Amino acid sequence: MIKSINFSKLGLETSRKEHNEKTETQFLDILGKAYYFLGNKEESLLYLRLVKVKYEQQKDANNLSNTLNRIGSIYKEWGLYDEAMKYFVKALKIAENSNTSQNQ
Numbered sequence: 001m002i003k004s005i006n007f008s009k010l011g012l013e014t015s016r017k018e019h020n021e022k023t024e025t026q027f028l029d030i031l032g033k034a035y036y037f038l039g040n041k042e043e044s045l046l047y048l049r050l051v052k053v054k055y056e057q058q059k060d061a062n063n064l065s066n067t068l069n070r071i072g073s074i075y076k077e078w079g080l081y082d083e084a085m086k087y088f089v090k091a092l093k094i095a096e097n098s099n100t101s102q103n104q
Helices: 002-018 021-038 041-058 061-077 081-103
Strands: none
Touching: 002 021, 002 041, 021 041, 041 061, 061 081
């Protein structure tokens, strides 16, 4: 997992130099998930917040919903239940709106 993080940080740096938003977003997402599964929730939250902004800008409802849910999970693990619930509710609303849009 550490090698994945190192390669992802290198890829993130390269994608930023090349102004490649899509690839930058992918690397931010990978880093957020990698740190999450390593148990480093503070570092995970840093990258998840960055990728959240990218998904909002790209109007990527599915990935935004998943990211918000993961952020909510971190707050839940920390015992910050009110904050966690805000993220869970927002993730649910985005997912519901996305499903409604796709079904029309």
